Amino acid sequence: MSEVLTDSIQDYLKAIFDLTENGTPASTNALARRLGVEPASITGMVQKLAASRPALVEYRKHHGVKLTAAGKRAALEVIRHHRLLETWLVASLGYSWDQVHSEAERLEHVISEDFEERIAAALGEPTRDPHGEPIPGPDLVMPSDQSIPLEAVQAGKKATVRRVDAQDREFLRRLELLRLLPGTRVAVVEVSPVDHVMKVRIGARGTIAVLGPAITGRVFVETG
Amino acid sequence: MSEVLTDSIQDYLKAIFDLTENGTPASTNALARRLGVEPASITGMVQKLAASRPALVEYRKHHGVKLTAAGKRAALEVIRHHRLLETWLVASLGYSWDQVHSEAERLEHVISEDFEERIAAALGEPTRDPHGEPIPGPDLVMPSDQSIPLEAVQAGKKATVRRVDAQDREFLRRLELLRLLPGTRVAVVEVSPVDHVMKVRIGARGTIAVLGPAITGRVFVETG
DNA sequence: TATCCTATTTAGGAAAACCTAAATAATTAT
DNA sequence: ATAATTATTTAGGTTTTCCTAAATAGGATA
Numbered sequence: 001m002s003e004v005l006t007d008s009i010q011d012y013l014k015a016i017f018d019l020t021e022n023g024t025p026a027s028t029n030a031l032a033r034r035l036g037v038e039p040a041s042i043t044g045m046v047q048k049l050a051a052s053r054p055a056l057v058e059y060r061k062h063h064g065v066k067l068t069a070a071g072k073r074a075a076l077e078v079i080r081h082h083r084l085l086e087t088w089l090v091a092s093l094g095y096s097w098d099q100v101h102s103e104a105e106r107l108e109h110v111i112s113e114d115f116e117e118r119i120a121a122a123l124g125e126p127t128r129d130p131h132g133e134p135i136p137g138p139d140l141v142m143p144s145d146q147s148i149p150l151e152a153v154q155a156g157k158k159a160t161v162r163r164v165d166a167q168d169r170e171f172l173r174r175l176e177l178l179r180l181l182p183g184t185r186v187a188v189v190e191v192s193p194v195d196h197v198m199k200v201r202i203g204a205r206g207t208i209a210v211l212g213p214a215i216t217g218r219v220f221v222e223t224g
Numbered sequence: 225m226s227e228v229l230t231d232s233i234q235d236y237l238k239a240i241f242d243l244t245e246n247g248t249p250a251s252t253n254a255l256a257r258r259l260g261v262e263p264a265s266i267t268g269m270v271q272k273l274a275a276s277r278p279a280l281v282e283y284r285k286h287h288g289v290k291l292t293a294a295g296k297r298a299a300l301e302v303i304r305h306h307r308l309l310e311t312w313l314v315a316s317l318g319y320s321w322d323q324v325h326s327e328a329e330r331l332e333h334v335i336s337e338d339f340e341e342r343i344a345a346a347l348g349e350p351t352r353d354p355h356g357e358p359i360p361g362p363d364l365v366m367p368s369d370q371s372i373p374l375e376a377v378q379a380g381k382k383a384t385v386r387r388v389d390a391q392d393r394e395f396l397r398r399l400e401l402l403r404l405l406p407g408t409r410v411a412v413v414e415v416s417p418v419d420h421v422m423k424v425r426i427g428a429r430g431t432i433a434v435l436g437p438a439i440t441g442r443v444f445v446e447t448g
Numbered sequence: 449t450a451t452c453c454t455a456t457t458t459a460g461g462a463a464a465a466c467c468t469a470a471a472t473a474a475t476t477a478t
Numbered sequence: 479a480t481a482a483t484t485a486t487t488t489a490g491g492t493t494t495t496c497c498t499a500a501a502t503a504g505g506a507t508a
Binding site for chain 3: 006008037038040041044045048061062
Binding site: 232261262264 | 494495496497498499503504
C-alpha cells in the first residue's frame with residue numbers, strides 16, 4: 001500500500017488514460033511526446049507504476065502500457081478534478097475557455113476532496129466542462145459520450161458540436177472566432193475528396209466555413 | 225538569476241518572515257520546529273538561500289537568519305496568496321475559518337498571478353483575512369497592524385479583537401465558541417497577578433470568560 | 449577558567465523525477 | 479532475408495529536499 005500518488009504519477013496516469021481510450025496500449029514514445037519528457041524517463045516511470053502494489057499499470061516491454069482498475073480509478077479522480085476546476089474557473093472567476101487549462105493543470109493536484117465536493121455542489125454537479133468534455137461523477141463513472149470527429153461526418157449530414165480538443169489555446173481562440181462551440185449546430189455542405197477539406201455551415205443559418213483536418217479532427221459532434 | 229522559488233523555498237521564506245517580525249533573526253531550531261523538519265535540513269537550505277543570486281536571506285553561522293529585500297518580497301507574495309485564498313475560501317465556498325489554513329497552504333504555491341488578481345478583485349481588495357491577519361496589497365505593502373496580545377492589556381481597559389493566531393484548528397474552534405472573533409469588543413475585568421489568568425467580558429455586554437495565557441497570548445487586540 | 453549541555457553544522461545517504469549516451473529490440477524497406 | 483531505420487530500454491548521472499549520526503561551537507555553570 002504505497003498510496004503515494006505524486007503530481008508526476010497523476011500526470012502519467014491521466015496521459016495513459018487519454019492515449020488508451022481507443023482500446024490500444026499507449027506507446028513509450030507517444031507518452032513521451034504527450035508529457036514533454038524523454039522516452040527513457042517514460043520507461044523508468046512506467047516500470048515503477050507496474051511494480052507498485054497495487055499495480056497502477058499493466059506493462060509489457062516494447063508493447064506499451066495500459067491502466068489497471070486501480071490506475072483507472074486514480075486517473076478518473078484527477079480528470080474529475082481537472083474538469084470541475086475548468087468549469088468552475090469559467091463560471092465563478094470569469095476565465096475564458098482558452099485560459100483555464102494550465103491553471104487547472106496545476107490546481108488539480110492540490111485540491112482536497114472537500115474542495116472538489118464544494119465546487120461540484122456549487123456548480124450543480126455538472127457533467128460537461130467548458131470544452132464539452134464529460135466530467136466523471138462523484139462515483140468516478142464517466143458520462144457516456146458518443147461523439148465522433150467532425151471529419152467523419154458525410155456531406156449533406158447535420159450534427160451538433162459536443163466537445164473540442166482543449167490542449168492548445170490558439171486552437172480554442174480560432175474555434176471561438178468561428179463560433180464552433182459545444183452546442184452549435186453544424187451542417188456539412190461539401191467534402192473535398194482530395195485533401196478532405198470540408199465546407200461547413202456553422203449555426204442554424206450561419207456562415208459557411210472551410211475547415212481543414214487540423215480542425216475537423218479535433219472537433220467532436222453527434223450526428224442527427 | 226536563479227529565480228526558481230520551489231514550494232519548499234516559499235515555505236522557508238514565509239516561516240522566516242514570521243519568526244523575524246520581532247526584529248531578531250530566526251534560529252535554526254525555531255525554524256526546524258516551525259517547518260517540521262530536522263535542524264540539519266534547515267542549515268542546508270538556509271546556506272543555499274544565502275548563496276543564491278540574488279541572495280534571499282542573510283545568514284551568519286550560529287547566529288540565525290533574516291530576509292534580504294528580495295527574500296522579503298518573495299515572502300510577502302506568498303503571504304498575499306495565502307491570505308487572499310483563505311478569505312476567498314470562506315467568502316465563496318462556505319469554508320469555516322478553522323478549515324481554510326491547510327487548503328490555502330497547498331493552493332498558495334500553485335495559483336497564477338492572474339488567479340490572485342481575480343480573487344482579489346472579486347473580494348474587493350480585502351486588507352484582512354478571516355483571522356484578522358493583514359493582507360499585503362498588490363504592491364506587497366503590508367497594512368499596518370498595531371495590535372498587541374490580549375495578555376498585555378491592563379485590568380479595567382477595553383479593546384477590540386483585531387487578529388488571532390491561526391495555526392491550529394482546535395484553537396480556532398474554541399475562539400468561535402467563546403465568540404472571541406476579530407471585531408469583537410472585550411473588556412479586561414480582572415488579572416490574576418499570580419498565574420496571569422484574565423477575567424474578560426466578551427462582547428458589549430456579553431458573558432465573562434476566564435482565559436489563560438494559551439489564549440490571551442494568541443489573541444491580538446487594539447486598545448481604546 | 450574548565451566543563452557541560454544545547455544548538456548548530458558537517459558528512460554521508462536516500463527517494464523522486466528527470467536527463468544523456470549507448471545498447472538492443474522491433475519494424476520497414478530493399 | 480538482410481539491412482536500415484525507428485522505438486525502446488539500460489546504465490549512469492544530476493538536482494532537490496529531506497534524513498541520521500557524528501563533530502564542533504557557543505553559552506551557561508561551577
